[in-house]
Amino acid sequence: RTIKQSFEAEVRHIIGLFRDPKLPPGPLGIPFFGSLSSVAGTDSYTAFSQLAKRYGGQVFLRVGKKNIFVMREPAMIKEAYRQTAFSDRPKTFFKDKDLIGNKGIIQSTGNVWQEHRRLILSAFRTIGLKSSASVTPRPQTSQIAEVMLRDVEEYLQFVDQFVVNQADGHIMLEKLTGRLAGSSISSCVFGLKKSFADKEFSHNVEVIEEGFFVGEKVAPFELFPLLKSVPALWKPVQAKLKQNHGCTCKYFRSQIDEKVATEAACDKARPDSLITIYRNEMAKREASLQPQILSEIQLMQTMTDMFCAGTETVKYSLMWSMLYMAKHPEVQAAVQQELDAFVRSTNSSPSWQDVSLLPYTEATILECLRIRPVLPFGHPRAVHDEEAEIRGYTIPKNTVVLALIWDIHQDPRYWESPLEFRPCRFINAQGRTFRPENFLPFGTGRRVCLGDQMAMMELFTAFAALLLRYNFKPSPDTTSVDLSWKILLSLLIPNDFRISLSLRS
Numbered sequence: 422r423t424i425k426q427s428f429e430a431e432v433r434h435i436i437g438l439f440r441d442p443k444l445p446p447g448p449l450g451i452p453f454f455g456s457l458s459s460v461a462g463t464d465s466y467t468a469f470s471q472l473a474k475r476y477g478g479q480v481f482l483r484v485g486k487k488n489i490f491v492m493r494e495p496a497m498i499k500e501a502y503r504q505t506a507f508s509d510r511p512k513t514f515f516k517d518k519d520l521i522g523n524k525g526i527i528q529s530t531g532n533v534w535q536e537h538r539r540l541i542l543s544a545f546r547t548i549g550l551k552s553s554a555s556v557t558p559r560p561q562t563s564q565i566a567e568v569m570l571r572d573v574e575e576y577l578q579f580v581d582q583f584v585v586n587q588a589d590g591h592i593m594l595e596k597l598t599g600r601l602a603g604s605s606i607s608s609c610v611f612g613l614k615k616s617f618a619d620k621e622f623s624h625n626v627e628v629i630e631e632g633f634f635v636g637e638k639v640a641p642f643e644l645f646p647l648l649k650s651v652p653a654l655w656k657p658v659q660a661k662l663k664q665n666h667g668c669t670c671k672y673f674r675s676q677i678d679e680k681v682a683t684e685a686a687c688d689k690a691r692p693d694s695l696i697t698i699y700r701n702e703m704a705k706r707e708a709s710l711q712p713q714i715l716s717e718i719q720l721m722q723t724m725t726d727m728f729c730a731g732t733e734t735v736k737y738s739l740m741w742s743m744l745y746m747a748k749h750p751e752v753q754a755a756v757q758q759e760l761d762a763f764v765r766s767t768n769s770s771p772s773w774q775d776v777s778l779l780p781y782t783e784a785t786i787l788e789c790l791r792i793r794p795v796l797p798f799g800h801p802r803a804v805h806d807e808e809a810e811i812r813g814y815t816i817p818k819n820t821v822v823l824a825l826i827w828d829i830h831q832d833p834r835y836w837e838s839p840l841e842f843r844p845c846r847f848i849n850a851q852g853r854t855f856r857p858e859n860f861l862p863f864g865t866g867r868r869v870c871l872g873d874q875m876a877m878m879e880l881f882t883a884f885a886a887l888l889l890r891y892n893f894k895p896s897p898d899t900t901s902v903d904l905s906w907k908i909l910l911s912l913l914i915p916n917d918f919r920i921s922l923s924l925r926s
């Protein structure tokens with residue numbers, strides 16, 4: 422009966438596609454499979470990019486059970502992503518009630534999302550992770566910059582060990598870089614310093630990393646939910662999802678307890694973490710009997726989300742920057758020259774507070790984010806409650822929406838010689854860095870990345886420290902640096918992260 426109903430629904434849907442002239446252009450597809458054949462055989466990014474080009478800058482298609490709308494024109498993306506109608510997230514298994522449901526910040530929607538986004542933004546301003554309107558440097562930001570510098574110093578001690586023993590060192594370097602990104606979130610956002618040697622912390626970073634691989638396994642079930650009726654296929658994936666979710670919940674629950682236990686020693690008038698600010702706000706609302714959206718469970722999911730959003734993105738961005746330095750020794754030398762001159766004149770290690778004095782270093786990081794944006798189609802959005810309108814097209818309810826940020830970053834209409842690695846494109850005539858309007862590594866619109874400034878602070882601090890201390894070269898067992906890539910769920914990651922580091926004299 423279910424199969425018959427599904428078949429009828431398919432036929433109705435396909436007929437609908439044929440008849441609706443307001444849908445954006447795209448391939449027609451066949452019952453059950455939709456346009457699977459148009460996207461199979463290559464990675465998802467390339468497939469969507471080719472289709473969007475073929476259909477004039479946007480494409481609407483159906484793959485299995487999902488409607489997908491893909492855009493590659495920056496003006497259209499900005500217009501769509503400003504609208505509430507395009508601000509939802511796809512309904513995936515992660516949104517099931519016994520997993521994440523409507524919690525946290527990444528998957529949540531409606532009031533829950535709005536309240537959490539507002540609260541996190543305000544907490545980030547208080548902590549010093551987001552600029553407020555004022556241009557004067559804030560003491561909180563310089564304190565955070567110091568904390569990041571200390572995390573990076575610990576990272577370098579571990580990287581030194583890898584430099585001594587380089588056998589399989591690239592795997593070690595990748596793991597350490599993940600831990601650095603995680604420890605920054607912990608110390609700067611949660612106000613809890615974590616040592617790289619802390620086993621529980623390292624395990625949590627690994628579970629979050631593994632989440633992306635598990636997410637890949639879930640994808641076929643999202644497209645073809647009928648596959649879930651084959652227990653041998655679905656049960657192991659479902660069990661892994663639940664196990665990892667349980668593990669992260671337990672870890673972040675313990676982090677809240679740890680923070681509460683140390684809170685007494687903190688200055689309550691100057692809260693130093695998202696945990697404290699969140700709990701203070703919760704208590705305030707409880708006292709004034711306001712309807713409660715905030716809760717300990719919501720806080721736990723919000724912490725998980727911040728950790729997920731901020732760990733792999735920063736880790737892979739740093740890995741790409743190391744690969745690009747090994748590939749472009751002339752850029753590497755120019756960055757090192759700028760950094761050496763800074764250290765000679767100030768006798769101190771560069772932190773985020775010095776970014777304006779090191780424009781070429783910052784420009785090199787921006788160029789890495791342009792040429793290898795780690796979220797090349799952003800984080801998927803969705804149209805849910807009602808259909809949406811954009812440029813005369815109607816996008817039906819329940820459509821997944823993707824923005825091809827990487828296509829924009831490689832488009833010769835917006836960038837001169839876009840395939841070349843040229844940090845100077847981010848430096849203006851006055852010698853200062855700037856961000857062109859079609860530079861979108863952090864997305865755009867209502868759900869634009871909340872951690873963009875934090876990410877830049879981390880990348881700058883770590884990249885500057887790495888280049889001051891090491892030379893990057895191709896690994897001796899390869900002929901040249903491999904800049905090829907693959908897609909891991911929604912991340913753009915290096916195909917082969919083999920690289921050689923040596924201490925500078």
Ligand code: HEM
Binds near residue numbers: 735865869
């Ligand atoms: C190089 C590093 C990073 C990159 C390239 C990046 C990029 C992005 C992108 C493209 C989005 C999707 C925006 C959209 O839906 O339109 C996003 C969302 C988000 N990012 Fe980042 N991100 C980075 C680091 C961080 C860090 C360090 C944090 C937190 C500390 C963070 C927190 C978030 C959150 C919470 C969201 C979801 C926002 C929402 O749904 O309202 N990100 N990021």
